[in-house]
Amino acid sequence: MAVVRLLVDGRRVEVPAGATLLDAVRAAGLALPTLCHDDRLTTVASCRTCLVDVSGRGLAAACSTPAEDGLRVAVEASRGIRRDALQAIVAGLPARALDVPADRSELARQCADYGVTAPAGSVVIPERGVDHSHPYVKLDRDLCIACGRCVRACAEIQGTFALTLVGRGAGTVVAPGTGGPWAESDCVSCGACVDTCPTGALSEPGLLNLLPIERQTRTTCGYCGVGCSLEVSTRDNAIMTVRPAGDGSVNRGHACVKGRFAHGFLGSAERLTTPLIRRNGTLAPATWDEATGYVAARLAGIRDAGPDGFALISSARATNEENYLAQKFARALMGTNNVDNCARLCHAPSAAGLAATFGLGGGTNPFDDLDRCDAILLVGANPTAAHPVVGSRIFQRVMDGARLVVVDPRRTSLARHADIHLRPRPGTNVAVFNGLAHVLVREGLVDAAFLDAHTSGYDELLELLDDYPPDRVAGISGVPADDLVRAAVMYGQALAPAIFYGLGVTEHLHGTDGVRTLSNLALLRGAVGPGPGGGVNPLRGQNNVQGASDMGALPDLLPGYQKVLDPAARARCAEAWRAEVSPRPGLRIPQMFAAARGGALKALWVIGEDVLATDPDSASVRAALAACPLVICNDLFLSPTAAAADVVFPVAAWLEKDGTFVNFDRRFQRVRAAVAPPSGVRTDFAVLHAVAARMGADLGCATPAEAMAECAAVAPLFGGISHSRLDRDGPLHWPCGSAGSPGTPRLYQDRFATPDGLAHLAARPYLPPGEQCDAEFPFLLITGRRAEHYNSGSMTRRTDNLRLLARETLDVGPGDAAGLGLDDGDPVQLGSRHGTAVLRARITDDVEPGQVFAGFHFPGAAVNSLTSPVEDEVTGCPEYKLTAVRLSRPG
Numbered sequence: 001m002a003v004v005r006l007l008v009d010g011r012r013v014e015v016p017a018g019a020t021l022l023d024a025v026r027a028a029g030l031a032l033p034t035l036c037h038d039d040r041l042t043t044v045a046s047c048r049t050c051l052v053d054v055s056g057r058g059l060a061a062a063c064s065t066p067a068e069d070g071l072r073v074a075v076e077a078s079r080g081i082r083r084d085a086l087q088a089i090v091a092g093l094p095a096r097a098l099d100v101p102a103d104r105s106e107l108a109r110q111c112a113d114y115g116v117t118a119p120a121g122s123v124v125i126p127e128r129g130v131d132h133s134h135p136y137v138k139l140d141r142d143l144c145i146a147c148g149r150c151v152r153a154c155a156e157i158q159g160t161f162a163l164t165l166v167g168r169g170a171g172t173v174v175a176p177g178t179g180g181p182w183a184e185s186d187c188v189s190c191g192a193c194v195d196t197c198p199t200g201a202l203s204e205p206g207l208l209n210l211l212p213i214e215r216q217t218r219t220t221c222g223y224c225g226v227g228c229s230l231e232v233s234t235r236d237n238a239i240m241t242v243r244p245a246g247d248g249s250v251n252r253g254h255a256c257v258k259g260r261f262a263h264g265f266l267g268s269a270e271r272l273t274t275p276l277i278r279r280n281g282t283l284a285p286a287t288w289d290e291a292t293g294y295v296a297a298r299l300a301g302i303r304d305a306g307p308d309g310f311a312l313i314s315s316a317r318a319t320n321e322e323n324y325l326a327q328k329f330a331r332a333l334m335g336t337n338n339v340d341n342c343a344r345l346c347h348a349p350s351a352a353g354l355a356a357t358f359g360l361g362g363g364t365n366p367f368d369d370l371d372r373c374d375a376i377l378l379v380g381a382n383p384t385a386a387h388p389v390v391g392s393r394i395f396q397r398v399m400d401g402a403r404l405v406v407v408d409p410r411r412t413s414l415a416r417h418a419d420i421h422l423r424p425r426p427g428t429n430v431a432v433f434n435g436l437a438h439v440l441v442r443e444g445l446v447d448a449a450f451l452d453a454h455t456s457g458y459d460e461l462l463e464l465l466d467d468y469p470p471d472r473v474a475g476i477s478g479v480p481a482d483d484l485v486r487a488a489v490m491y492g493q494a495l496a497p498a499i500f501y502g503l504g505v506t507e508h509l510h511g512t513d514g515v516r517t518l519s520n521l522a523l524l525r526g527a528v529g530p531g532p533g534g535g536v537n538p539l540r541g542q543n544n545v546q547g548a549s550d551m552g553a554l555p556d557l558l559p560g561y562q563k564v565l566d567p568a569a570r571a572r573c574a575e576a577w578r579a580e581v582s583p584r585p586g587l588r589i590p591q592m593f594a595a596a597r598g599g600a601l602k603a604l605w606v607i608g609e610d611v612l613a614t615d616p617d618s619a620s621v622r623a624a625l626a627a628c629p630l631v632i633c634n635d636l637f638l639s640p641t642a643a644a645a646d647v648v649f650p651v652a653a654w655l656e657k658d659g660t661f662v663n664f665d666r667r668f669q670r671v672r673a674a675v676a677p678p679s680g681v682r683t684d685f686a687v688l689h690a691v692a693a694r695m696g697a698d699l700g701c702a703t704p705a706e707a708m709a710e711c712a713a714v715a716p717l718f719g720g721i722s723h724s725r726l727d728r729d730g731p732l733h734w735p736c737g738s739a740g741s742p743g744t745p746r747l748y749q750d751r752f753a754t755p756d757g758l759a760h761l762a763a764r765p766y767l768p769p770g771e772q773c774d775a776e777f778p779f780l781l782i783t784g785r786r787a788e789h790y791n792s793g794s795m796t797r798r799t800d801n802l803r804l805l806a807r808e809t810l811d812v813g814p815g816d817a818a819g820l821g822l823d824d825g826d827p828v829q830l831g832s833r834h835g836t837a838v839l840r841a842r843i844t845d846d847v848e849p850g851q852v853f854a855g856f857h858f859p860g861a862a863v864n865s866l867t868s869p870v871e872d873e874v875t876g877c878p879e880y881k882l883t884a885v886r887l888s889r890p891g
Helices: 023-026 076-091 095-098 104-112 149-158 192-196 257-260 288-305 320-333 350-357 367-372 388-399 430-444 446-452 458-465 468-477 480-493 511-524 545-551 565-579 588-599 618-627 682-696 703-713 725-727 814-820
Strands: 004-009 011-015 051-054 058-060 072-074 139-140 163-166 173-178 215-220 229-235 238-243 274-277 282-285 310-313 375-379 405-407 420-422 497-501 537-538 603-607 628-635 647-650 659-662 667-671 778-785 810-814 828-832 836-843 852-855 883-888
Touching: 004 023, 004 468, 023 051, 023 072, 051 076, 072 076, 076 104, 095 104, 149 163, 149 192, 149 388, 215 667, 238 257, 274 288, 288 310, 288 603, 288 628, 288 682, 310 320, 310 588, 320 545, 320 565, 320 659, 320 682, 320 703, 350 511, 350 537, 367 388, 375 388, 375 480, 405 480, 420 480, 430 468, 430 511, 446 511, 468 480, 497 511, 511 537, 537 852, 545 659, 565 682, 565 703, 588 618, 603 852, 659 703, 667 725, 667 778, 703 725, 810 814, 810 828, 814 836, 814 883
Parallel strands: 004 072, 310 603, 375 405, 375 497, 405 420, 497 537, 603 628, 628 647, 778 852, 810 836
Antiparallel strands: 004 011, 051 058, 051 072, 163 173, 215 229, 229 238, 274 282, 274 647, 659 667, 778 883, 810 852, 828 836, 828 883
């Protein structure tokens, strides 16, 4: 790499070509004020606080002046110039600007360092007012210095463009771009503006934020599957602020509204703090001794009568160590493989499809590979809402020149910025993917050498693709043939294309086929494994969907994706657990409910999931819970599922526990307790141990660290993972087979993980979806996530998020709304073949004619009473993305 050599205060410094004088000053171990500069943002050089003297040239703004060979830069000698610049800024601010705590004001810190104080005498500063309309961001215009950092952060980091500078001269100030109150702007509450503000003009509301920080804890976000690293500041066991971490984190100093601000639920008056036992038909408080004893006695009797009478639904919200202990409880103590987790409802087709194609059930590439991609194929995902940090990074990459193809029935935020937006009818993904593959072959855009060396099944695929020319695919999917061709060529001509996809691919009758035929595209281009591309990457919905499955909370797989049918894998686990492991695969979640309704299931333990709110066909789920003789539920709140249980254990939240999560790109990361849980509350880890102890058993793994160590011993995929190593070295991507392994961010560099070492192309035909519209049910309902809320909303609905999204709505197209005589906010009754619900209309062109969309974050909206029991034929994943409904005015 080319370097530049120069002198900074007489010190010889080397910096990379293209570096600035600011970089050189820092390399010399010196610092400069940079009130208008943030290393993540475009440089504007407007504040003049970083001026240095360059020999022979005079004063220069260090942040914007390129470093050149032979330059002599005087830093200390120009200190007075910088002090004058700071004094000029302070002269235009009220005296209290320097009273902002130094850890929250870069201006206050720099002024203290340079000896700058508020002007003497009575300087009258015009009052410009405040805007406290937003629940999470407080604007004090009198402290604004018009540096523009917040405006650039909003545009360049978040990609929302919600802020602008208004006024002239000394009256220039930041304002929402819409001109009204901040709360009514396009702001998505990511907090990037607060992080970058150098004066405290933008801050978080709350008296706690004015006090000194007592403790800071680095942990991993417990919301979506991005796995953002967070710095949590606390005082007196209360959270003051949550800030995104930057160094080496997947989020690079960015966060979203949920991870950053949605922690108020911890102190909710609705938190459960004592166990509950159903007595005479009513849940009543009980002691921990009573509750664990009652559950232990009942489970022991059920196990002795036949272990398969017990089933356990583990949690994608729980830590890896809790999931590991849960599946061990089921297998080693109860003697059954009846254990599953909510990945069954979202990404089970990913695990099955990716494993069948490549050999392992995880995404192929680290998220950082996005930086080297020149084209992105985004399919069935709305990361701006469901994975906001991913959405922002994709938007940044597109703004930097990468091409974007979006395949989604809805016009999402990123679809509005796409080069091409394909809007297939729900349920026709396989036809679209086969059509794209047909064009890649026809146009000679396949990597023949890669296919010959690294894949099998190409001849069979070619034969199938003959049946999917663009015109036929257009007839099936509604995607215009010309658009299909343009999208295929754009992906096919890219040097390093990447595929990201979400639940719009998996939650279908043929979801596994969708994953496999989508993966074909990367293989045809040689864009995975040893190739230069960005591979195939599922965007996981909940924080630990990947990890729950990694830990073996699946009915047919032991920790590390070892099959229960594999004698060697069973033997490893049996030796560590000192218990035999059943060779018979257990029940999936839908089968558990069916067994409960049929009387075969005698006990169901649900950990951290509100199945009555989030599982499909809610009426059938309720019937299953009612029929099961013993339902146990671990939860923070009395959710609908907890209210239907026989025993409820109050448990800790992610900010109150220790362990690890695995994010969507297979990254193990530490979770650390920032605050202690309320008195009377235990972790899921402790609850499992307590019940086992009352059953006379010792599960081992006394601590989460010991549980991770045991998992590493029985699962070769994780052999090098430990808490101590993560604490020392930071995140690690699996596979990581030994203590000396650096982990594997990018899979399949040498060979694929299949038995023959080849990736397997899938020749899968298009088959129709599980539900069809007809005259009685003429609309298609798609369900998904809203940016402000998470899953069943149990945490986010108990925060100020309700000021952002207070109720669920039904997105209806303008034409359909006119046909039904609907205005914005009107109530709409939905009826399906499975149930009914009433929502308020939101008229938008985001949805196609004949289609409607709703989230599922409000149990009272009963959206999942509408969804069907149709399942992916391979994995049992529900077909959430396609339900036939009728719309009418409530009678």
